[in-house]
Amino acid sequence: MKKLALLFTVLCFFSLPFYAQDQDDISGSYFLNGVKDTHSGFRLKPNYTFTFFFSYGGLDRYGSGSWTEEKKNTIVFNSRVKPARDFKLLTARKINDNFVTIQFIDDNPGLTQGIEVILYTERGRQKLFTGKDGIVKFPKNTVDSIQVFPPLFPDHPFTYIVSNKIQNHFEFAFEKWIKEVFFNDFTLTLNNNMLIGQHPLLTGNIYRYVKEETD
Template sequence: MVSIYKIALLAIHGTTLAIKGFSQIPTDSLAGEYYLQGVMETATAILLKPDSTFEYFYSYGAVDRQGQGLWKVIDNQLILNSRRKPKTDYAMRTKVVPGDFITIKIICGNPQILSLFDVTLYTDEGEKYGSTNSEGMLKMKRSKVNSIDLFFTLCPERYSSFPINSADNYFEFKVEPWFAEIFLDNVKLTITDTGLTGEHPLLKGSDFSFIKAN
């Protein structure tokens, strides 16, 4: 298993990865460090702090993600909640430019991820699919665009959809700081003698086991 000290938050506005470790918390209370067990190639850790805040770390393949929020206990269940997820992960700007193309442009401070966006265009000529290149751009034959779906391939559990009510053919999407953040909505875990069992915000199932660190 990957140590929590090696789990890095995916850099959004630069190429530097921020490494964050867990602080030491007495293990004679619920507060402490919990590590996911039995899931191949996946590392997840939960830090419960004495002030009822938590940090949630997830690592799989090339992506490292983080979330945070408040925890509480009701009837032997730990409940995790983050702040409300913003409506969209991108700020869109559109305009008309000369030419016979539709242009999609991703704006992000981390050039390493610019090629990792999938795009679905809903046009008068039907659906069109494509992916951005290393410069964060995608061009397609021009037609009237009615809506755009934007996916970041390293965060497959969510996407952003944008209705289009104009004849614009240039669409720029600036990545928001929270676009890879984990948002937990009433995630429930049962308290056991050895740790926690229950849900994972990014994985299917409800019987994941988290063992408390000694």
């Protein structure tokens, strides 16, 4: 029995450094490979936290959280819980005109252009896209709900339920976390100094993130 206990202690002693070394091997910076004009990647730290970045054109996005290796070569990412709403209502009122007007306001007009807006009314469903001014105008009708799909933030769709049916003018703004990317059991596979799998913002099934070599 004493020999078995000693053997167990020795095995535990020698296995711990190797396990820690495995985590050091995993940690590092991994950059998205092969996607034109797009810069993105993960930085995995030895303390099991990570940061994420995404840059395309003039848009920069970010994320952070914790990572784990749940089974060999499977890396799982999680962040704080995504807030329920990504837009805030600035005003909703009745205006005496023949339209339902929906406006998005931001210091950067590029963020409010081309937003897909779907209006649900007693007559059915209508869809328009905001112009350079961040505004859409629908024919006047009683509004039940408004759905919003911002092209620069496809992971942040939004639905607003209209409680006061006489209102026909709505102004929204982005919440401060609109550029944050959230992770819920997002999984990548580690293979030959690459992380392989989906991208949290891009469509498609397989992307490769290549680990940066360090001296």
